[in-house]
Amino acid sequence: MKTNYDAIIIGGGPAGATFARIAAAGGMDVLVIDKRKEIGVPVRCGEGLGMREIISQGLEMPKRCISTEIYGAKVVGPNGKEIVWKDKTTNGWVLERKMFDKWLCELAIDKGAQVKTYTRATDIIMKDGKPAGLKVTQWGERMQDVYAPLIVSAEGMEAQIARKAGFDVVHRLYDVDTCYQYEMKPYDHENLIELYFGNKMAPRGYVWIFPKADKRANVGIGIGGNLTNGDKNGMPGADPKTLMDQFIANHKQLKNSSTLVDFGGVISVGSPIGEFVKDNFMVIGTAAKQVDPIHGGGIATAMETGVMAADVALKAHKKKDFSKKMLFEYEAKWRPAMGKKMEKRLLLRKVMEKLNDDDLNHIFNCIGAKELDAVMSGKFAGPVAKVVAGRPELLKILSVLIS
Amino acid sequence: MIRIRHEGCILCAGCASVCPTGALELVGNKIEYYPEKCINCGACVKVCPAAVITLDKVGK
Numbered sequence: 001m002k003t004n005y006d007a008i009i010i011g012g013g014p015a016g017a018t019f020a021r022i023a024a025a026g027g028m029d030v031l032v033i034d035k036r037k038e039i040g041v042p043v044r045c046g047e048g049l050g051m052r053e054i055i056s057q058g059l060e061m062p063k064r065c066i067s068t069e070i071y072g073a074k075v076v077g078p079n080g081k082e083i084v085w086k087d088k089t090t091n092g093w094v095l096e097r098k099m100f101d102k103w104l105c106e107l108a109i110d111k112g113a114q115v116k117t118y119t120r121a122t123d124i125i126m127k128d129g130k131p132a133g134l135k136v137t138q139w140g141e142r143m144q145d146v147y148a149p150l151i152v153s154a155e156g157m158e159a160q161i162a163r164k165a166g167f168d169v170v171h172r173l174y175d176v177d178t179c180y181q182y183e184m185k186p187y188d189h190e191n192l193i194e195l196y197f198g199n200k201m202a203p204r205g206y207v208w209i210f211p212k213a214d215k216r217a218n219v220g221i222g223i224g225g226n227l228t229n230g231d232k233n234g235m236p237g238a239d240p241k242t243l244m245d246q247f248i249a250n251h252k253q254l255k256n257s258s259t260l261v262d263f264g265g266v267i268s269v270g271s272p273i274g275e276f277v278k279d280n281f282m283v284i285g286t287a288a289k290q291v292d293p294i295h296g297g298g299i300a301t302a303m304e305t306g307v308m309a310a311d312v313a314l315k316a317h318k319k320k321d322f323s324k325k326m327l328f329e330y331e332a333k334w335r336p337a338m339g340k341k342m343e344k345r346l347l348l349r350k351v352m353e354k355l356n357d358d359d360l361n362h363i364f365n366c367i368g369a370k371e372l373d374a375v376m377s378g379k380f381a382g383p384v385a386k387v388v389a390g391r392p393e394l395l396k397i398l399s400v401l402i403s
Numbered sequence: 404m405i406r407i408r409h410e411g412c413i414l415c416a417g418c419a420s421v422c423p424t425g426a427l428e429l430v431g432n433k434i435e436y437y438p439e440k441c442i443n444c445g446a447c448v449k450v451c452p453a454a455v456i457t458l459d460k461v462g463k
Binding site: 035037042044120140157158159160163164170171172173176178179180225226228230232233234235236237238239240241262263264265266 | 413414415416417418419420421422423425428429430431432445446448449450451452453454456457458460
């Protein structure tokens with residue numbers, strides 16, 4: 001590892017690898033460090049990804065990264081009513097994340113980026129009050145100082161270095177979902193992503209079944225982190241695993257299936273952080289809480305942001321000016337584009353958490369695939385009108401969506 | 404003061420992401436706990452999907 005680069009990126013996930021690819025292709029000398037021993041491991045993800053972002057970046061997804069193709073979604077209400085929804089935006093894949101993350105890093109390496117695993121940033125090196133590099137340890141022991149005029153945090157949920165740089169990256173319990181997931185087999189599926197809603201089944205969240213190859217599936221649950229549905233060692237807390245196990249015990253197919261992987265995680269379902277840049281520092285992807293508040297998906301956004309931020313970094317590199325003012329262009333572009341979309345999704349999340357199972361059943365009874373599509377693209381007026389026609393009292397809760 | 408049952412930990416680092424004081428961190432294949440930074444808020448206990456964190460109610 002050299003000691004001087006044009007940029008150091010912390011985290012080799014989709015955000016960091018994409019940033020590195022674009023920045024390296026544009027002529028910057030970049031280093032990606034990842035504290036994990038293996039890129040992409042452990043997988044902490046449902047592994048679903050729409051096709052749009054990969055296509056728009058001109059990439060061709062290798063077969064090894066795809067577990068199975070997805071042709072649509074099946075959304076199921078508390079009373080069992082199913083809405084099957086197939087359209088262009090639901091076309092996608094369930095990935096093999098391990099392979100996928102490695103592939104994105106390899107693309108960056110092909111463009112000239114350097115990637116180092118088992119390399120953890122422990123602190124920021126400051127010079128004249130501004131970040132100038134990182135203290136890192138390799139293989140758990142060897143310490144080294146690495147310098148660059150630009151530090152990029154693509155650290156994901158933990159974001160310890162962004163935190164040290166003064167960004168408000170700490171997650172509040174109300175704005176996270178705590179999740180548990182099994183990879184299970186056998187599961188016969190129809191290449192649809194399945195989502196199950198119900199306050200008893202998954203309070204302030206949902207159960208997902210994402211099909212994978214060879215009759216496997218990711219079966220997971222996410223529930224509000226501030227909930228107290230379980231007793232955790234004498235303290236009330238959110239307990240996704242118990243609810244997950246209940247769902248599986250009641251599921252015709254899954255109750256007899258085996259598990260191949262057990263894992264859990266915590267994902268942001270709140271707003272992005274208040275600032276993305278400081279002098280010589282950028283925060284991108286899940287570290288900046290750029291995550292969809294409805295489904296907790298972050299890969300596509302991370303990749304789109306990676307390109308956007310790297311384009312700005314390249315401009316800064318040409319001018320040799322990594323001031324906050326210069327880097328702010330990334331934030332100024334992001335908020336009206338992706339930020340606005342995310343705000344609408346957050347509003348929808350906050351409305352949904354006020355609905356009880358009766359309300360949800362009513363909604364599932366009176367909307368179809370067309371309305372679901374409208375809701376997912378942020379057009380609430382039509383579906384809200386349909387729903388309140390049969391249950392006017394819901395207007396009080398739903399009116400914020402149309403005001 | 405918290406206790407982590409490490410053998411049940413799935414290394415998701417959810418605890419670290421909600422810890423307001425940075426008292427928890429994923430280092431290598433283990434969650435490190437820095438008790439001097441801990442304010443006993445219990446956020447990590449509430450959010451841990453594997454339920455392996457315990458909060459000691461008495462003392463610090």
